[in-house]
Amino acid sequence: MTTISVSGGAFAAYQVIVGRGLLQQAGARIAPLARGRTVIITDETVEAVHGAALTASLAAAGVQSRIVAVPPGEGSKSFAQLERVLDRLLEIGLDRKDVVIALGGGVVGDLAGLAAALYMRGIDFVQIPTTLLAQVDSSVGGKTAIDTPRGKNLVGAFHQPRLVLADIDVLATLPARQVKSGWAEVLKHGLICDAAFFDWLAGEGAAGAKGDPAALERAVIRSVEIKSAVVGEDEKEAGRRALLNLGHTFGHAIETEVGFDEDALAHGEAVALGCCMALRYSAREGLCSSQDAARVEAVIAAAGLPTRLDQAGAFEADGLLALMAGDKKAEGGALTLILARGIGRAFVAKGVDADKVRAFLIAEGATG
Known part of the structure; x- marks a missing residue:
């Protein structure tokens, strides 16, 4: 305990x-x-x-x-x-x-x-x-x-x-799908600030995604340690706490578009997809390597979680973009995204160019 x-x-x-x-x-x-x-x-x-x-x-x-x-x-x-x-x-x-x-x-x-x-x-x-x-x-x-x-x-x-x-x-x-959904948030914590934790989750710790109690306990403990440290510094998301929303700006927009229908897309599944999209956008902008983005996608796919937009449905780029602009982290209508300079190196990007995000969404499979 x-x-x-x-x-x-x-x-x-x-x-x-x-x-x-x-x-x-x-x-x-x-x-x-x-x-x-x-x-x-x-x-x-x-x-x-x-x-x-x-x-x-x-x-x-x-x-x-x-x-x-x-x-x-x-x-x-x-x-x-x-x-x-x-x-x-x-x-x-x-x-x-x-x-x-x-x-x-x-x-x-x-x-x-x-x-x-x-x-x-x-x-x-x-x-x-x-x-x-x-x-x-x-x-x-x-x-x-x-x-x-x-x-x-x-x-x-x-x-x-x-x-x-x-x-x-x-x-x-829990049903297996709910365990996998929660595993997305576990992976997210490693992606934010602990590359060694992500490495463990990708290897021995991957048993947790299949319900192994010992792996789950270690994963919960480390996730809570990470989150508690961030919350202690920034309770009301004025700064560093926003990092905990890696994958959520893309993910929340997708969830809203599917009408919060958990049968179609559970929250953790949306976060997993959003993390992949955040890493791919980061790679597209030259912030992290394409190898890091590909590794994240492979680990998330191995956990049985979605990695591509068409796995969640059909979407219009402008509709997703409008929802992202209304996200709580947006400031003055300008987009704020949590992006990454590599695995374990997330950061808050403010004033992100909406036209670049729209082009990215179309490249991801959304209609223009």
């Missing part, structure tokens, strides 16, 4: 605990934080698999709990579900001493975290991520949000959790 501290000048420090059997220990670990009641926000699928174990653990530690379940899928990151969750919290009568627990993947974590941020101007919440993607990415760092038809995660708040429990055992219940 490994404990990683997340701390920064603007928020209270908290722990991310990575290990096995943590769901059964959750009650004892949450009890010191829960001075009153807890409400578990989850989705209907996760409730059926893990809800009873969590409520039993809380009860054994003397912690009262209620469950609020939303439909599974990206569609629950919406104004309608946010309103429904907040109304249930009001109906239950939570006060500022009570705690919200997010039990689920990134959708649940984002929705529950935003509800906790808004409820009575902010109450404590705990993340218990049940997907690999959530364990290595969305549960750490305090980003909470919902989607709108105009884009992904455009309405939200920064609200740090009090505790994160990343139980490796729960990953065994």
